[in-house]
Amino acid sequence: MNALPGSTDSMLWRVLFTPVGPRLIVGRRLSLRRWLPRRWSAGELIAASTLPAEVTPLIVEVVRRTRLWRREKVDVARELIAHFEDAIKGEGDPVQALSDFGEARQAAKLIRRAKKRNRPLIWHAWRRTLHAAAAALCLSVAFYGVLIARYFSGSPVIARNYTAEVNATILAVPEEQRAWPLYREALLALEVSPLPASEVNQWPLLPADVPQWVEARRVIAANQASLELIRRGAGRPQMGFPLIPQVDPEVDLHLQSLVHFPAREIEMRESTTGPIYNTGGMRWQYLRGAGMLIAADARLALLDEDGGRLFTDLLTIIGLADQHNGETLFIDQIYSLHLLNTTARLIAEALARSPAALDDEQLVGLAHRLSAYAGGGPIQIRFDVQRMYFADFLQRLYTDDGEGDGRLTSEGIEMLRSMGPDVPLMGVGDEPVRFEWLKGPLAAQLIGGRREVSEEFERQLSLMERQAAEPRWLWKEIPGTTYENQVASPAYYRRYLPLFVMLPAIGRSAMVAESATQRRDAALTAIALELHRRRHGRYPARLDDLVPNFLPALPIDRFDGQPLRYLLTDDGPLLYSVGADRIDDGGAAPVNEEDAQRVAPYWFRIPADPMNADWILWDGRRQSATDAP
Amino acid sequence: MRIETELMRGAGPVAVLKLLERRAMYGYELIEALAQRTEGVLDMGQSTLYPLLYNLEAKGLIVGEWREAESGRNRKYYRLTGKGRRRLAHDTKQWSALSTAMQALGITANPSPEVR
Numbered sequence: 001m002n003a004l005p006g007s008t009d010s011m012l013w014r015v016l017f018t019p020v021g022p023r024l025i026v027g028r029r030l031s032l033r034r035w036l037p038r039r040w041s042a043g044e045l046i047a048a049s050t051l052p053a054e055v056t057p058l059i060v061e062v063v064r065r066t067r068l069w070r071r072e073k074v075d076v077a078r079e080l081i082a083h084f085e086d087a088i089k090g091e092g093d094p095v096q097a098l099s100d101f102g103e104a105r106q107a108a109k110l111i112r113r114a115k116k117r118n119r120p121l122i123w124h125a126w127r128r129t130l131h132a133a134a135a136a137l138c139l140s141v142a143f144y145g146v147l148i149a150r151y152f153s154g155s156p157v158i159a160r161n162y163t164a165e166v167n168a169t170i171l172a173v174p175e176e177q178r179a180w181p182l183y184r185e186a187l188l189a190l191e192v193s194p195l196p197a198s199e200v201n202q203w204p205l206l207p208a209d210v211p212q213w214v215e216a217r218r219v220i221a222a223n224q225a226s227l228e229l230i231r232r233g234a235g236r237p238q239m240g241f242p243l244i245p246q247v248d249p250e251v252d253l254h255l256q257s258l259v260h261f262p263a264r265e266i267e268m269r270e271s272t273t274g275p276i277y278n279t280g281g282m283r284w285q286y287l288r289g290a291g292m293l294i295a296a297d298a299r300l301a302l303l304d305e306d307g308g309r310l311f312t313d314l315l316t317i318i319g320l321a322d323q324h325n326g327e328t329l330f331i332d333q334i335y336s337l338h339l340l341n342t343t344a345r346l347i348a349e350a351l352a353r354s355p356a357a358l359d360d361e362q363l364v365g366l367a368h369r370l371s372a373y374a375g376g377g378p379i380q381i382r383f384d385v386q387r388m389y390f391a392d393f394l395q396r397l398y399t400d401d402g403e404g405d406g407r408l409t410s411e412g413i414e415m416l417r418s419m420g421p422d423v424p425l426m427g428v429g430d431e432p433v434r435f436e437w438l439k440g441p442l443a444a445q446l447i448g449g450r451r452e453v454s455e456e457f458e459r460q461l462s463l464m465e466r467q468a469a470e471p472r473w474l475w476k477e478i479p480g481t482t483y484e485n486q487v488a489s490p491a492y493y494r495r496y497l498p499l500f501v502m503l504p505a506i507g508r509s510a511m512v513a514e515s516a517t518q519r520r521d522a523a524l525t526a527i528a529l530e531l532h533r534r535r536h537g538r539y540p541a542r543l544d545d546l547v548p549n550f551l552p553a554l555p556i557d558r559f560d561g562q563p564l565r566y567l568l569t570d571d572g573p574l575l576y577s578v579g580a581d582r583i584d585d586g587g588a589a590p591v592n593e594e595d596a597q598r599v600a601p602y603w604f605r606i607p608a609d610p611m612n613a614d615w616i617l618w619d620g621r622r623q624s625a626t627d628a629p
Numbered sequence: 630m631r632i633e634t635e636l637m638r639g640a641g642p643v644a645v646l647k648l649l650e651r652r653a654m655y656g657y658e659l660i661e662a663l664a665q666r667t668e669g670v671l672d673m674g675q676s677t678l679y680p681l682l683y684n685l686e687a688k689g690l691i692v693g694e695w696r697e698a699e700s701g702r703n704r705k706y707y708r709l710t711g712k713g714r715r716r717l718a719h720d721t722k723q724w725s726a727l728s729t730a731m732q733a734l735g736i737t738a739n740p741s742p743e744v745r
Contacts, residue, residue, distance in 0.1 A: 062676075076679075078695070078703070078705070079656060079679065079705050080679075082655065082656070082657075082702065082703060082704045082705065083656050083657050083675070083679075085702060086655070086656075086657035086658070086704075087657055087675070090657070090661065100675050101674075101675045101676050102674045102675060102676035102677070103676065104676075106676060107676030107677075107679070107680075110676070110677060110679075110680035111679055111680050111683065113680065114679075114680040114681070114682075114683030114684045114687065115683050117683070117684060117687035117688075118683060118686060118687040
């Protein structure tokens with residue numbers, strides 16, 4: 001038998017009795033272990049001892065129960081063997097020695113605990129790291145469990161039915177004061193569809209001699225009954241179109257029966273509890289058709305020099321614009337401005353092309369109606385309607401703690417996905433998500449809570465409101481630019497995802513309002529110039545000559561805050577704005593479509609770098625009256 | 630008289646350190662010495678002595694080394710380290726103060742017998 005190694009503190013001892021020691025140092029392939037002293041196991045040591053047979057089981061049990069490293073077990077075994085050899089020698093009785101030693105299980109437990117304290121620092125560090133990792137894992141699992149429970153246990157509470165509130169106001173107006181019933185009749189009376197809208201949209205602006213007028217004339221001639229109903233409807237004070245049901249099955253079926261109307265599945269939504277933000281699409285499509293049809297007829301009347309019809313149609317368009325402006329939905333405001341723009345452009349063209357088409361009384365009547373639009377003065381977008389949208393939206397996404405806060409629900413996540421944005425971890429659309437139960441709670445944490453999102457919405461909207469309340473020449477940036485820059489950041493986008501859905505580039509609508517203000521003021525100025533010409537036999541030398549008999553005040557160029565530029569040439573007058581670059585180029589017209597877009601950005605943000613052109617608002621020069629403005 | 634576990638937990642380590650003050654001793658020898666010198670009062674269970682020794686060793690107060698005794702048997706002898714001596718001096722003061730306090734309260738009537 002090999003001799004037992006001596007001191008347990010020696011390096012040799014540690015190498016031999018550390019579980020991986022010899023393998024690390026010697027390696028398997030070299031097989032040098034045979035050159036080293038034999039590695040004793042605790043069992044072999046005990047078996048090799050001279051202790052009586054009744055004692056060894058206790059030592060074996062104690063050593064086994066310690067569950068220590070091999071080296072440590074050997075050390076304990078050696079010490080216990082020595083102990084019992086001394087004890088038996090001292091007491092002479094192995095049974096007594098066993099009795100004096102005590103219970104094996106307890107001894108093993110204490111020895112294990114004490115021996116482990118003797119282990120190297122690195123082992124303690126590793127053990128603590130493992131314990132910390134295990135604790136962190138347990139905590140994480142527990143925390144995630146809570147998240148999962150919260151995610152699936154919470155449900156949105158529809159505390160306020162905004163749609164019903166709006167509808168109650170709309171339906172409280174007597175039917176004879178509401179225009180929608182007549183517009184509805186007009187849609188049902190359509191003989192030929194004026195759609196697709198993309199084509200009809202162009203009709204009011206088409207040059208006089210293009211072939212599209214053949215189709216336009218055919219559609220307009222076939223729909224005279226509808227046009228008459230639209231004219232009557234525009235004379236009523238309010239639109240009165242309930243928000244829900246959003247699709248009118250009878251109107252939809254009729255439109256589908258017409259050639260151009262795109263076929264679609266009719267949704268029979270009779271619910272009165274639907275989300276308010278989901279009610280704009282169809283009504284806009286219905287009403288846009290009516291607006292474009294009357295605008296096309298006005299243009300046709302202008303080309304035909306039918307002043308009476310032109311006047312009636314222009315008043316109809318302004319009436320439609322007024323009605324849309326009084327509606328709840330944001331999109332109605334935008335469409336209202338579009339109609340106002342169309343009116344202003346048609347008036348400008350009429351005054352350039354056929355100055356005699358409209359008599360004095362008609363011009364004054366149109367001027368009064370235009371001036372009174374939205375209460376007069378610079379046109380302001382009412383961003384506040386978005387607050388109602390957003391409040392309704394949030395109550396369908398989040399739980400409600402009764403104090404303005406709440407957590408995103410699984411229904412909310414689904415709704416967000418169905419509305420288009422890329423929801424973190426959950427993707428887009430309504431395809432099932434793998435491991436939704438695992439991803440959903442985390443996604444809900446990545447997106448801000450109800451109060452946080454609501455406060456950010458209010459912050460951004462208030463900023464847009466403040467910016468849009470300023471006249472354009474004082475803007476340091478287009479309203480909403482701050483938000484658009486922030487939402488471009490992935491972290492912001494993720495955190496405030498509901499804002500992205502409900503607060504698209506609406507800040508830019510202030511540009512539309514500014515454009516409409518400018519075109520309206522230009523149309524009013526053009527009317528004033530024409531009335532001056534009729535009264536005095538000539539155009540005024542300066543715009544100041546129009547004030548106060550023809551205009552209450554000088555029209556302002558919305559780009560620089562100065563009076564609109566006016567040139568009186570031998571061929572006639574020219575009214576223009578300096579445009580986005582704020583440089584007066586002497587009334588030079590843009591040479592191409594790109595410059596025409598850049599000179600007065602309407603919606604898209606276009607850099608206002610200098611260009612050699614101005615924004616021509618009314619060209620009364622004789623040679624210009626051949627094409628549309 | 631058997632000392633309760635809690636008291637023994639405080640007294641055991643200092644008693645072992647004191648025994649090792651003059652010379653190195655092995656496990657069974659310590660058990661015997663404790664029983665004899667304290668007349669059985671500090672007669673700790675044999676199975677608890679070894680964990681106590683391993684704990685003191687882990688703290689660096691004692692160090693154990695295998696040696697061959699005159700009888701030819703291998704035994705693990707424990708001796709005090711420098712740190713152990715300082716600890717013993719410190720603990721001795723503590724116990725002395727405690728003993729004085731106990732006397733003052735009349736809990737112990739006579740000075741504690743000096744452990745030799």
